[in-house]
Amino acid sequence: MRKPLGLLLLSLLLAPEVWADTPEIPLVIKDHRFEPATVKVPANTKVMLVVENRDATPEEFESHDLHREKVIAGGKTAKIAVGPLKPGTYKFFGEFHEDTAQGAVVVE
Secondary structure, three states, X not given: OHHHXXXXXXXXXXXXXXXXXXXXXXEEXXXXXXXXXXXXXXXXXXXXXXXXXXXXXXXEEEEOOOOEEEEEOOOOEEEEEEOOOOOEEEEEEEHHHOOOOEEEEEEO
């Protein structure tokens, strides 16, 4: 029992190291829209989407393509790890304002 627990604790301690050198891609939610609406990332690379919600209300970043969803409170910032990804276009949207909050990650 001790060995699995020790391995778990070690992996949790090292987890931040895995993402330490990960490129950060800034995204802003403003007026219930993503800015920029399209971000480009290199193929086969882990990236961290840094989503800043400048609206007073919460928004849910959601992407079926990326298999991610995260509620971001108004005035707060969240980090969303993605990748490595194959070339293609991965759509995302704001579930609370789906008519205006649309975007895509383009992997080249």
